[in-house]
Amino acid sequence: MENKNTRLQRTFEEMKREEKKALIAYITAGYPDLQSLSDIAQALENGGADMVQVGIPFLDPVGDAPIVQVLSKSAIESGFTVEKFFQALKELRMSTTLPLLLRAYYTTIFGYGEDRFVQGCKEADIDAVVVPDLPLEENGTLKLKLDTVGVPLIPIVVPAPMERIKAIVRSGGGFVYLLMAPSENQGAFVDQLNTFTKQVKQITDLPVCLGIELRDPALAKQLTKNAHNIDGILIGDVLMETLQKASDNKNPGQLPTEELERVVEDFSISLVLRR
Numbered sequence: 001m002e003n004k005n006t007r008l009q010r011t012f013e014e015m016k017r018e019e020k021k022a023l024i025a026y027i028t029a030g031y032p033d034l035q036s037l038s039d040i041a042q043a044l045e046n047g048g049a050d051m052v053q054v055g056i057p058f059l060d061p062v063g064d065a066p067i068v069q070v071l072s073k074s075a076i077e078s079g080f081t082v083e084k085f086f087q088a089l090k091e092l093r094m095s096t097t098l099p100l101l102l103r104a105y106y107t108t109i110f111g112y113g114e115d116r117f118v119q120g121c122k123e124a125d126i127d128a129v130v131v132p133d134l135p136l137e138e139n140g141t142l143k144l145k146l147d148t149v150g151v152p153l154i155p156i157v158v159p160a161p162m163e164r165i166k167a168i169v170r171s172g173g174g175f176v177y178l179l180m181a182p183s184e185n186q187g188a189f190v191d192q193l194n195t196f197t198k199q200v201k202q203i204t205d206l207p208v209c210l211g212i213e214l215r216d217p218a219l220a221k222q223l224t225k226n227a228h229n230i231d232g233i234l235i236g237d238v239l240m241e242t243l244q245k246a247s248d249n250k251n252p253g254q255l256p257t258e259e260l261e262r263v264v265e266d267f268s269i270s271l272v273l274r275r
Contacts (some may be wrong), residue, residue: 007127008152008174009097011050012207012231019273021224024101024209025049025264026058027234028068030057032077032247036255042274043257044239045098047264053101053130054092056108057095063132064238065213071244082112082120089124095208097221099127101154106134106142114142122149130154143171156211157178159196162203169204175231176200177211186219190226197229207231213238214267221270237268 015022025044029037041052057072057080064072093100102121109117109131120153129151134142143153155172157165158179167175178196183189193210209232214215214220221231242263247255 007097008051011099012175013232015050021230021273022209022232023048023264023268023271024051024053024232024234025094025239026053026055026056026076026213026234027239027243028055028071028089030078031071031240032074032079032245032255033078034080034084037088037253038092039257040243040260041092041096043097043255043260044264045096046257048268049264050074050232050234051099051100051127052096053103053236054089054127055103055263056105058105059103062231067237067240067244071240077206082108082117084187086120086124091119093125097101100125101130102126103130106131106138106257117165117207118149120149121151126151128154130156130177133251135206136171139171159202163197163199167205168247169200169206173206175207175209176204177209177234178230179211182212186222190222192223193223193227193230197227198255200236201229209233211242217266217270220267224271224273232266233271237273238263 012022027040037054042054057075057078059073061068061072086208089100129146130144131153139153146153152173154174154177155168155177156177157168178200180193180196197208208230210223210230213234213235213236215238223230223233238258242259246254246259
């Protein structure tokens with residue numbers, strides 16, 4: 001089993017050599033079904049994704065887009081369970097060498113049991129865990145348990161006093177997710193992002209990725225050109241909308257793998273610094 005930090009670190013180092021920002025592709029597990037997870041992830045990899053982030057569906061996701069809520073509800077109503085999910089993750093790991101990130105709400109982790117959750121991450125060879133609703137003051141036991149199996153807990157930071165940012169960043173590992181509300185003024189957004197990223201880079205050597213999901217390859221290209229300290233971006237909504245549209249057409253059982261590849265490829269191309 002490869003060291004998780006090594007796999008993540010190697011990916012970011014490879015991005016630097018290729019003069020490219022990392023593309024993290026997010027999907028909600030269980031839609032249209034868990035059996036499709038590996039095929040969907042393969043399409044994302046074929047399109048040029050550098051990491052795959054898989055979310056456990058949750059009925060009351062905080063701050064998630066409506067499409068995530070709709071697909072989560074559908075997955076749960078179709079019989080999704082965390083136990084089945086971890087089995088699907090183990091099968092996915094056998095089919096890809098990309099870093100796999102697991103996103104889960106702490107309510108789900110607590111209900112399943114921290115120990116069982118951590119063991120599932122170990123057996124599925126997960127590279128890092130993202131828990132959006134777990135504050136710094138309450139992450140102690142889960143973080144310690146993840147540390148014992150070599151799985152970093154990704155720190156998530158928003159603009160805040162520097163001491164708070166320092167505490168959050170130093171409590172995690174792998175890389176840092178930055179959350180900033182997008183602005184209609186792209187120039188102003190990039191300036192604010194550069195300022196925030198520079199502050200975070202002053203207190204950590206970890207890579208820094210934008211944790212809001214981008215929908216437009218043109219904005220991704222602008223960030224690639226002008227947001228110099230960002231090491232990666234996240235997409236997800238556009239991928240799940242592609243999956244949902246396919247389920248609504250005449251062939252609901254057929255995965256839109258080619259469409260997924262095209263969407264990912266458009267973003268991947270936009271993240272090459274030399275273009």
